[in-house]
Amino acid sequence: MTRPLKSSPADRAALPPDTLVITGWSAVSPYGLTGRAFAAGVRSGAKTAVAPGDAFGPLPSPEACVVPGFDIKGLLGPVGTAKMDRLTALTLVASDDLLQDAEGNRSVPTDGRTGVVLGISMGSLENVTNFLKQSYTNALPFHVDAGRIPFGSLNHAAGATAIRHGLTGPNTTVAGGRVSGLLALNYARRLMGQGRATKYLVGSAEEFSAAHAWIEHAAVAPGDPAPLLGEGCGLLVVEHAGTAHRPALAAVLAVETRVDVDDDPAAAVTACVRRALARAGATAEEVWAAVPSAAPTAAGRAEHEALAALLPAEALTRVPSMELLGDTGAAAATFQIQALLSVAGAEPAAAGRTALVTAVDRDGAVGCAVLRLLDPADENRPATEPGATDPSGSDADGTDPDGGAA
């Protein structure tokens, strides 16, 4: 197999210092608690559906794709976790894996302007419905568990991540269901572009719970199958190429979003992908891999058809379907990016190639991100701009002899 685009000087010169790049990621997913487990699982193409167990209470469907071995106290310790919601816990465990090494030391440098942006659907539905049940059934309607209240705030998981790791930069939660991971990525891109943050933890999360399962069960459209639900949290570290603390795994060339106002999701996806490719300066023919959300809905089927009509046939076969993880809701789009990175990391031919992810959501949002896959073993980042400081202090890749031509 030839590697025509890999590591050519021209390719490196095409990555300006203010390009948004992904330099790290973590995933707490139905494949396991770490990014490594996720990557191995994606590459294996294994199914993840299990009988979730009695701990969740009665459920509408016998199977779900839950994070295995997700013991909140065991993973996060006893302090502050007794009443913690699952969504926050998923996010915190993912943030630990992202920012710390195996000994618990900080492995990603952060500063006072490191931001956090997390995509969600509607937070922890288990928390809010339990709160309301207490209000409806206890002796008085305000006899509710005060200890659980902070976890019911839709921005809690992002704020708790900041508290856990001392991140005082912009801290934001965006809601957009399956598209929320792409909305979060674009949010980070914009705020970094305006100089409000030096680096971002970007991701999205969804928890599996009885409340979530029953509401999704009720919400399923006539004719659609009962949903196989998944859960998890995917996080990325994104930086500017010129100041990145470690070699990049991918460059974010474009993030585009749209709303399907005509109840024609295929047309909306097509328009969104075309615009994203144009913004990225790429053509449909050069897309090496594409990962749709694989939502188990009419919009999800239309999404796949739209991509199949636009892109080379093999692009849709390189990454195993996200169906294997179930419908992971808000976590989906970040998981899709990570699935791309997982496959690309084991495939030398991927370096330098263009890839994309798409997402469709019940509320009408549509999104597409176009990435350039990079081989971090290459010296793919440009030289640090004159005057810029490198927070890590020593980075061999900063000496890339060709980057100065950018």
Added chain:
Amino acid sequence: MSTAQSPAAPRSGTPAGRRRVVLTGLGAISSIGTGLEEYTAGLRAGRSGARPITRFDSEGFGQNIACEVPDFEPERWIHRVPLDDMGRAGQFAVAAARMAVDDAGLTEADLGERQAVISVGTTDGESHDIGLLVEQELAAGTPEAMDPVLSRRINAGRLSTVIARELRMPNVEPTTITTACAAGNYSIGYGLDAIRSGEVDIALCGGADAVCRKAFALFKRFGALTPDVVRPFDRDRQGILTGEGAGILVLESLESALARGAHIYAEVLGYGLSCDAAHATAPNRDGIARGIRLALEDAGVERDEVDFISAHGTGTKANDKTESAAILDVYGDAPPRTVAVKSMLGHSMGAASALAAIACSIAIEHQFIPPTINHRETDPDCPLDVVPNQAIDAEVRIVENNSSAFAGNNAILILGTYGERV
């Protein structure tokens, strides 16, 4: 409606080449008035939005007051999307968006395929509908009883996408921001950044929330619900009233606004975001002060240029004391007048800082400062001129709009007059 306006020189602190962003349309739905005219009249008169709760059964709470929007008629503004496709918060958001684009003089032909940001901030989204789903489950003894229509519309992302559907704006980024009670300012700031970047010329931003049992029970349990009225910065303040409504603002690049001769209410000068990274619910003096400083720096505004502050000013013991200290930390012993529109509106959650930003725009437009009502005696811990009880006429050129949220999130917005200041 258009007025001849010549572009002013950029202020000295503004980075060269940065695009300027102005407000050209405002839509407000509030407990003190729906529509810009009524909202303005309410702010000037110092109306109170407090009234008996009708949204949910308040039996057993020992109190029954919130700041609900009275006589809301969604069909006046929502023509295309079936009303059942959204809950109360969504209806507020869409209606306020329709008002805002009408006020801006933007037709559907003007919007159409134009690339834009639609960003609605919210605290609770359609939590009222979630409450109804729980009621259905409890009444029937099984979650099978939950209504499919309600189940499909509870996710907060819909607050932004439903505006796009109603206004037929497909080419938009629908970013709902759920950073709780600071979400409105967050959304306006995001629109500012999107337009500054040069990628879009138009953003519809603000916030929406609806009175719900969840918020009422939560603040009651926290002991933060006042038994009578909201008295921000008062020695005898006892807490908030929950409220509701929506505020949507049309943000537009200066070039676009000038090209179509739009009326300009104010310029969005800048904003600041800070995260306390300290406590899940308590306000943080240093975090708020840092947010204010970031906002002033982003706006290129000196402290002595700020004519008044629209405070987060919830009326709780903790917020008002902490926020006052942060304001004094930044401004020293002679801070600008500092008012709390929540004294009139209650705490409309995600809509709060959006409605407050509209109040600031109105203050600039009509040259008055809205009052802090229900005020009797200023707390010595809050040594501020809160413009007690009566609006005052004043020269208003630059205004700071504060907001803070649970989880330690602060968002501060700076608005200014357009075209007069050098």
